[in-house]
Amino acid sequence: MKIAVGSTNPAKIAAVQDVFFSDSVVANNVPSLVNNQPFSDAETRQGAINRASECMKTTSSADVGIGLEGGVMTVGGVLHLCNWGALVTAEHTVFTASGARIPLPEHIKNELTAGRELGDVMDSYAQRQNVRHEEGAIGIFTNEHMERKDMFVHVIRLLNGQWDYWK
Numbered sequence: 001m002k003i004a005v006g007s008t009n010p011a012k013i014a015a016v017q018d019v020f021f022s023d024s025v026v027a028n029n030v031p032s033l034v035n036n037q038p039f040s041d042a043e044t045r046q047g048a049i050n051r052a053s054e055c056m057k058t059t060s061s062a063d064v065g066i067g068l069e070g071g072v073m074t075v076g077g078v079l080h081l082c083n084w085g086a087l088v089t090a091e092h093t094v095f096t097a098s099g100a101r102i103p104l105p106e107h108i109k110n111e112l113t114a115g116r117e118l119g120d121v122m123d124s125y126a127q128r129q130n131v132r133h134e135e136g137a138i139g140i141f142t143n144e145h146m147e148r149k150d151m152f153v154h155v156i157r158l159l160n161g162q163w164d165y166w167k
């Protein structure tokens with residue numbers, strides 16, 4: 001099976017390869033068609049769906065398209081990390097799932113509200129480069145007990161499981 005993934009982010013690609021280990025995984029950096037920094041569940045979920053359908057359309061002979069999108073959302077007045085995934089089949093059926101969420105510190109909220117992207121804010125905060133491609137914000141704020149790839153593996157298993165149930 002050929003699986004198109006709507007990103008070249010290594011954390012996302014590695015997560016898809018983990019779940020679909022016997023399939024061919026192709027990275028296709030399509031636009032999410034939402035803001036670079038989504039600010040709600042609805043927007044983050046839409047970004048995942050857009051990535052899945054865009055990469056399904058533009059990857060030749062793909063059997064399935066997967067979109068993974070990171071964002072933030074507010075609950076109880078507290079900003080949280082949120083992540084969504086979408087899987088689009090050749091028959092245009094769409095499955096969605098969301099990932100684990102954890103609260104973000106107030107100063108991160110202030111930076112994002114000022115217009116910065118979480119990936120850039122995390123690099124300055126952790127004094128590292130490309131946190132978004134590695135452990136992610138979830139890795140930093142859990143002392144690496146849960147990394148960005150692990151969180152996406154969970155989302156992709158939820159997508160694959162639903163696809164398996166309904167097919």
Ligand SMILES: O=P(O)(O)OP(=O)(O)OP(=O)(O)OC[C@H]1O[C@@H](n2cnc3c(O)ncnc32)[C@H](O)[C@@H]1O
Pocket residue numbers: 006007008009012036037038068069070071081117118119120122131132133135136137138139148
């Ligand atoms: O190349 P793409 O697939 O776009 O990968 P990305 O790292 O930019 O990831 P997203 O677009 O899905 O995430 C939207 C924004 O949120 C940031 N982000 C989301 N989750 C993150 C995390 O766990 N660690 C660091 N940045 C994160 C990310 O860097 C973007 O600024």
Ligand SMILES: [Mg+2]
Pocket residue numbers: 036
């Ligand atoms: Mg991005």
